[in-house]
Amino acid sequence: KAPDPTTAQTKGKPRLLLMGQRRSGKSSISSVVFHKLPPSETLFLESTARIQKDSLNSFMEFQVWDFPGQIDIFDNPNFTFDMDAIFGEIGALIWVIDAQDDYLEAVARLNTTILHLQRGYPHINIEVFIHKVDGLSDDYKLDIQRDVTIRIQDELSDQGVENAPVNFHLTSIYNHSIFEAFSKVIQKLIPRLGQLEAMLTNLCRTCRFEKAYLFDVNTKIYIATDSTPEDMASYEICSDYVDVIIDFTEVYGSWQRTQQWRDRLEGEPWDQPLEDQVACEWAESGMVLSDAQRPIMLREVDRFLALVAIMKEGSYDKMPQINMNVDVVVKGLTEFFEITKPKETRINAQSISSSAAGNQN
Amino acid sequence: QLKKVKKQKVLLMGKSGSGKSSMRSIIFSNYLARDTRRLGATIDIDLSHVKFLGNLTLNLWDCGGQEAFMENYLSQQRAHVFSNVGVLIYVFDIESRDVERDLATYVNIISALVQYSREAKVFVLIHKMDLIQPLKREEVFDHRVDVVRRKTAEAVAIVRKQKPEQQLQHYHQQHYHPQQFATSSPMTPGALIRDVDIDMQLFATSIWDQSLYKAWASIIHDLVPNLSVIETQLASLGVAIDADEILLFERTSFLVVSKWSGPEGERNPYGDRFERMSNILKSWKHTCSKFTGTPRNAEQFSDFEYKMGSNFSMFVTKFTTNTYILVCMPPGEARFNSARLNVAAARPWFKFLDGPAVATSSS
Ligand SMILES: Nc1nc2c(ncn2[C@@H]2O[C@H](COP(=O)(O)OP(=O)(O)OP(=O)(O)O)[C@@H](O)[C@H]2O)c(=O)[nH]1
Ligand SMILES: Nc1nc2c(ncn2[C@@H]2O[C@H](COP(=O)(O)OP(=O)(O)O)[C@@H](O)[C@H]2O)c(=O)[nH]1
Ligand SMILES: [Mg+2]
Structure with missing residues (x-):
């Protein structure tokens, strides 16, 4: 408590x-x-x-x-x-x-x-x-x-x-x-909610997403979505997606890896710190539904927030482009919340990444 | 060469309302836990053939547990029900009011099983554990395990002492004087337990959490043909792609068929992670089915990948026709891409999971 x-x-x-x-x-x-x-x-x-x-x-x-x-x-x-x-x-x-x-x-x-x-x-x-x-x-x-x-x-x-x-x-x-x-x-308690919604609506237009949500990861409350009509089914699948990611993270991300493990992975033939071997320092995930090959994606925005979006049929091939657009929006969202948030919150927080003891700090 | 599918007779028994049909429907027919409230009592025996991988069929005998049916299995249908059994799954409802009576019935069932299928494996599920307060669960379970083991030993000892023709007769005596039976054995528990050589495992289960998947994965584990081949192949794959852990799931039930952990994967503190993964993926499948509107038994997703920054990467993907594979591995873009290619390339090594096995024993 x-x-x-x-x-x-x-x-x-x-x-x-x-x-x-x-x-x-x-x-x-x-x-x-x-x-x-x-x-x-x-x-x-x-x-x-x-x-x-x-x-x-x-x-x-x-x-x-x-x-x-x-x-x-x-x-x-x-x-x-x-x-x-x-x-x-x-x-x-x-x-x-x-x-x-x-x-x-x-x-x-x-x-x-x-x-x-x-x-x-x-x-x-x-x-x-x-x-x-x-x-x-x-x-x-x-x-x-x-x-x-x-x-x-x-x-x-x-x-x-x-x-x-x-x-x-x-x-x-x-x-x-x-x-x-x-x-x-x-x-209703979020200042400048309209601005957030506009960012998501924009993202949906440029990436041809069906629906996008910004989730508070810890509570699975969504704090904003794009301007397309409310849709309980989309909310449910996106929210369950966040759940799956949290569970995977807990099961496979929560123990401290050994130094040998790291040494081996950073040695021959990679010769690079693990941090440099990854494309993105935040959690990112993609999933393809068998029906009509519809992908769903998740991207962590900061310690608290994740963007989850359902894409249009068959857009899996365009992932690289989509990822670039998502990066831009994520940056915008981060700035948005930097302004809103008091400083101390940023330090002692829990999120998908920080709950994994692994390679933090 | 004869191509045969291995068939296994699996008996599912226990008192009416103990949860047999519920478990079966969740594991093999993709029911949600809450859907089981709609199940009616099973009348007599509900026989189903569950295809598990390409080369194993379970003949599942879901035996309605009302008293009249139970008596019938033990008397008129005795040989029919208890012959050629590969596995008996016996379910106790932890909330049952009449424990003595449940145990007396259990003893009768074990006696009949030992008489007709000496080699059968026994799985005892102490079920509906969700109804016990979380802090008391372990204690309640441990206590029940002791009692069931003692009763099992009694049942086996009695059968061993009898000549075969006396056994049915014994049941009749039994049946008419259950009280007398329950207190009739003066032997010490220690002596009894040495007498038992039946292969028995006990599990605490509930349809509301992953414990169900742990029990059922153990049940099917020993039945899967060519298990050692699967294990060897998984290990080679794991080493080749530098994985920390690999799990192989049957595609409909999402039970873990086989698993491999590398040295780092072994250090994972979550001992229950295998059944947790089954549970997570199975409920994810339900979510997808609700969203797409396609039937629950249909394939719902083909691929799932997750990269957690510089912590770890993983993917779950359709592997062979009957399986999904989960790979957990160290982070790194290049490593990830090459692992994905290698897993795809390894599919042919596992083709045997889809076809009927060559010349395996059958019953
Ligand atoms: N609380 C709780 N209820 C359960 C659990 N498993 C099953 N039930 C409920 O128990 C009731 C009876 O379940 P069934 O599976 O039909 O029982 P059965 O053993 O097949 O009964 P018979 O067919 O008459 O032998 C249903 O309402 C289930 O929802 C469990 O783990 N916990
Ligand atoms: N069926 C059902 N029961 C609920 C739900 N929410 C709470 N309950 C039950 O209602 C009872 C009282 O809940 P509690 O939170 O202690 O009530 P409080 O006194 O208002 O804090 C508990 O037994 C809960 O399990 C619900 O959404 N559906
Ligand atoms: Mg039933």
């Missing part, structure tokens, strides 16, 4: 607040998305007793606060919460509703919360995760979403609140939906 961040460190970092009824799935969500817990093992999670604060070092530093379900921060006889400390920073409130349970009370509490926030902290986005929708039919999911939406909007307009920033997502930890939902939530 990450140490409890001091107030000085937490300043200026976007904050994601996870709230909702007990057993609605908040801790499961945060463990699966941010700590890679296999979904099936969430069955063994204990109920959260105190606010669990996680600080995540990524392309952008942000915090995740997991609230115990039984605490009502707006109406607590034992405790008064420092509202500014909780809601003062820019961020999003994620309200988790268990779709497999009776959700009326959850919706009522959510309504109270929205009304409170509208008064004091209208800049906070409210993201409702209608959760545990695995095992529910598509029709039923949409019914629930409609019902919850109506109940919230009716209550808000009765109270004279219009256009509150409330969004709905159907989620489950057993598939990609939870990562997709987080992607949407986080994208």
Whole structure:
């Protein structure tokens, strides 16, 4: 677990607040998305007793606060919460509703919360995760979403609140939906997102890619994509691709090679340091689907980010050209994030390359 | 010369609901773990012929585990079921409430097996381990292993003491007085274990992780014909291309058929990497199938390469008709390209994996 961040460190970092009824799935969500817990093992999670604060070092530093379900921060006889400390920073409130349970009370509490926030902290986005929708039919999911939406909007307009920033997502930890939902939530917190999207759109045009994503490798959240329509299937395959690469890296990249190994590889007939024998110092990968010979490629951008793109049929022959174009975009992306990122993050980070003990430093 | 395909009779047994059909469907029919919730109970015996490489066919007898069926296998169908068995896979559900009864049935099955197929190998899978808390898994498994070994020894000892014509009769006695049987052996465990000469391996398994691939790779490993030839060839290839590790997978199940590690590869701290690779590639195949909309059993990808800067390089590629090969090697562009050419050039050495083997034993 990450140490409890001091107030000085937490300043200026976007904050994601996870709230909702007990057993609605908040801790499961945060463990699966941010700590890679296999979904099936969430069955063994204990109920959260105190606010669990996680600080995540990524392309952008942000915090995740997991609230115990039984605490009502707006109406607590034992405790008064420092509202500014909780809601003062820019961020999003994620309200988790268990779709497999009776959700009326959850919706009522959510309504109270929205009304409170509208008064004091209208800049906070409210993201409702209608959760545990695995095992529910598509029709039923949409019914629930409609019902919850109506109940919230009716209550808000009765109270004279219009256009509150409330969004709905159907989620489950057993598939990609939870990562997709987080992607949407986080994208709203990225400054100059439009510029990133334009870079990816451009890349798709010059390289004839079908779809390109910029992934945060550690969480598999995508922080930008090109301007072609959203497509869940493309997101899933690209996200699983990142997973495969992470797994390969862990299995084959995580032990320190011996000096003999290096000496032999750098001696006759190569006569070059290993670093000079490679074409690219960052992780790069390509894969060809049997159907229509469609390639998919992955390229690490920096310690946190990877570009993943699905190419058009039969474009495997053009790889050298594509690689050149990708290099240019990667350079642009690196510069983009250099500006956004505070210095210290660049040092103590984890990524595909740095997790491999091998030849770092 | 006679060209024959080696056929192996494989019995899959265990109590109803223990997970036999689930495992079989995941390994050989590309089911996802969650799809197995839809499987109904197997009625009687579900026989399937699984072609594994070009020269091995598994005759898989998935034996429905409801009590009435089990009794029937042990009595009327005894000779039919237990003759000529190459491998028995026996599955225990770790969550089962009635362990004593499960063990009594197991003892009956082992007795019948030893009676009709003395040479058969036995694999005992302690299954659904995902339902046990991660920290307790090892302890629970170790305990179960002890019990199963002791019971196996008892079963074997009983058969050894009997004349053949008594054995069926013994089953009948057994069957009507299971309690009496469970406590009937006063021998010490030590003495019993020396008595056992059946070839038995135990595995902790779950359909939700790679443990399944470890168990099933061990099961098929000894059945593959010409294994030593494959191993020798892989080793020569590994040395020739300067690899750190090479894995050969069967193309549908993605079980590891054979592997080779160089001196550096041997230092890899992940002892479970082979089954992990099976699991990773198999789920990748599912992902592709979902994306392309082509059937799960169809070939999904032909080539995969990954260069991790100056750490390592690897590729997974279609090799022979029935196999994929994975090569992990040191970094370097030139080294990588020449390894790829050499692997392509080595395909003919492994052609025998595709055709029926020449004059192998069959049952
Ligand atoms: N939790 C968990 N459930 C499993 C596992 N393996 C199988 N199951 C579930 O157990 C149930 C029964 O599985 P089957 O494979 O049909 O059982 P079977 O042994 O073939 O049963 P019979 O055909 O009646 O003998 C299914 O709902 C599976 O999804 C496992 O490893 N863990
Ligand atoms: N079916 C299903 N169960 C889930 C999902 N997410 C969480 N759960 C289960 O819900 C239960 C409560 O989760 P937990 O995270 O402890 O809830 P919290 O009290 O809100 O933190 C656990 O048993 C989880 O396994 C989901 O997406 N689908
Ligand atoms: Mg069955």
